[in-house]
Amino acid sequence: MNVIHEKQERHGLLKRLIILTGLLVLVAMTVLLAGCSSASKRVTSSTGDAAASVTKESLPTLAPVNLNAGQKLQVVASTGIVGDVVAQVGSDLIELTVVMAAGQDPHSYEPIARDVAAIADAHVVFINGLGLEEGLQATIEAAASRGQPVIPVSAGIKPLQMQGDGDHDAIEVPKGGDPHTWFDPNNVLKWVDNIEGALAALDPAHAQDYAARAQAYRQQLQDLDAYIREQTERIPPGRRKLVTDHQVFTYFAARYGFEMIGAVIPGFSTVAEPSASDLAKLVARIREAGVPVIFVGRTANPRLAQVLADEAGVRVLSLYTGALGEPGSGADSYIGLMRANMDTIVQGLSKP
Ligand SMILES: [Zn+2]
Numbered sequence: 001m002n003v004i005h006e007k008q009e010r011h012g013l014l015k016r017l018i019i020l021t022g023l024l025v026l027v028a029m030t031v032l033l034a035g036c037s038s039a040s041k042r043v044t045s046s047t048g049d050a051a052a053s054v055t056k057e058s059l060p061t062l063a064p065v066n067l068n069a070g071q072k073l074q075v076v077a078s079t080g081i082v083g084d085v086v087a088q089v090g091s092d093l094i095e096l097t098v099v100m101a102a103g104q105d106p107h108s109y110e111p112i113a114r115d116v117a118a119i120a121d122a123h124v125v126f127i128n129g130l131g132l133e134e135g136l137q138a139t140i141e142a143a144a145s146r147g148q149p150v151i152p153v154s155a156g157i158k159p160l161q162m163q164g165d166g167d168h169d170a171i172e173v174p175k176g177g178d179p180h181t182w183f184d185p186n187n188v189l190k191w192v193d194n195i196e197g198a199l200a201a202l203d204p205a206h207a208q209d210y211a212a213r214a215q216a217y218r219q220q221l222q223d224l225d226a227y228i229r230e231q232t233e234r235i236p237p238g239r240r241k242l243v244t245d246h247q248v249f250t251y252f253a254a255r256y257g258f259e260m261i262g263a264v265i266p267g268f269s270t271v272a273e274p275s276a277s278d279l280a281k282l283v284a285r286i287r288e289a290g291v292p293v294i295f296v297g298r299t300a301n302p303r304l305a306q307v308l309a310d311e312a313g314v315r316v317l318s319l320y321t322g323a324l325g326e327p328g329s330g331a332d333s334y335i336g337l338m339r340a341n342m343d344t345i346v347q348g349l350s351k352p
Helices: 003-036 039-046 080-093 113-121 137-145 185-202 204-232 250-256 276-289 302-312 334-349
Strands: 073-077 094-098 124-127 150-152 241-246 259-265 293-297 315-319
Touching (some): 080 185, 124 137, 137 150, 204 250, 241 276, 259 276, 259 302
Parallel strands (some): 073 124, 241 293, 293 315
16 A cells, blocks of 8 residues: 555545544534423423324314304414415414414424413414424423314324334434325325314304315316426436435325435434434444435524535435415415425436
């Protein structure tokens, strides 16, 4: 081995050592930060009940609300994505309050006084369910125990579990499976059924209006499904592989034939930490699979993903995951969000 070669080798080793040390420091910081945040997060993320799947049969039976002339149904939705779909069905027939604004992480968002008051006044509260809204859990449970109808829009959807070998240290996979059901528009068709059913039961005078609006929106969801299928065709089959910041694409991958290579946080929530060995394994898997990009949700912290991307020699692209984009971003509706994401995925994967 000549001298120059040896120097390069040493330089490479040194660089790897520096990166690995950086990773360890980042992991230590993440763990410390999580330790500083409220203990309630840990409790809620480890309870199986909150994440358990809900069958349609276990939804509460809803009685009509006595509305005065001109009074509308008071409706609360947890996330912007749930809120947008509720608004499509309820339109101007309901008075809708959406708890989380654009760009807020649905896993970690904790309610402020205004949210608690809106939930207390609501005739019905729509949540995603499957343990997505960890920070809202206590407020939602309190509303349900007061007898307020709480409808998980994902009720009736079969929860999917993590793909792959599950070979990682830090994360306890929730019993309920992946809560990110909206990444398959066919699941959102079931959301629409649940929303229409609840609104019609509470406000039967407008049942036909809700049904008409739901039907029009179902067509748009079917068009979205067709759009995702068409766009997928632009990506060579061998390149339909995804790496994300946390496990958000179980339903998307299953529906459209993508393979989940891994996630920076190998779990269904952002309220979790990867170990250094998880991260090292992911870098190896990215290299082995030849994945050219790590997709990071705009509500996630991009730093760890960027360190991994640098180490693996790939790039980072932003997606909309748990929150709508700002008004005017093109991702300020559920359908807009899905189309924007699909365009980014095609851009990231179609060429080497
Ligand atoms: Zn998420």
